[in-house]
Amino acid sequence: MEEVDFEKERKAVDRLITFFQFKKAARQIEKCIKSARMRKNSFFLHYFLAQRYILREDFHRAKQYLNVALSIKGADGCTLNDKALCLAELGRYEEALKCLEEGIRKDRDCASLYHNKGWLLNCLGRYRESIIYFYKALELEEDRPEALYSLADTYANLGNLTAAKKYFLRALQYIKGKSSYMRKETLKRLKALEH
DSSP states (O other): OOOOOHHHHHHHHHHHHHTTOHHHHHHHHHHHHHHHHHTTOHHHHHHHHHHHHHHTTOHHHHHHHHHHHHHHOTTOHHHHHHHHHHHHHTTOHHHHHHHHHHHHHHOTTOHHHHHHHHHHHHHTTOHHHHHHHHHHHHHHOTTOHHHHHHHHHHHHHTTOHHHHHHHHHHHHHHHTTTOHHHHHHHHHHHHHHTO
16 A cells, blocks of 8 residues: 555645545545554544544534544644534534634644634624634635635625625636536626626
């Protein structure tokens, strides 16, 4: 079996899930689980088992695996990010925000933490606050399409249609070839802004 670069693989899995490529993500996850078992890497075994259950939308079980991973490597931003997303999916929004804040304190270079804090604040109607986190995510990864899309959505929620259109158009540039679903959604949102 070829040597798996777990850090590279988890970034790839994150991108696949973000772009709604669930079948590909599932295959990558299973490959990583097998490799982590063979290499007796407990942290990545629990991390990728959590990804399996995130795909199955069993967020309670995924969170259990993430907690084990965090007991091994407590400052891991990706794991804290995924735990926060599970908490949000379970309706535990304040806990999710605290988890994201902890992640940001421990891993200031993880763009996903900033993006997802912005996403959650946007979902909670805290639009102006969320904008700060989207810009921080874009400062770390300027071509992050989901941050551009979310920023556009937030501006639309605030009634700033010019800014919303600008960021939807920028998101389109980076989505091309990555996700037909996200591309269609972005085009739909742009069309709605024109009416």
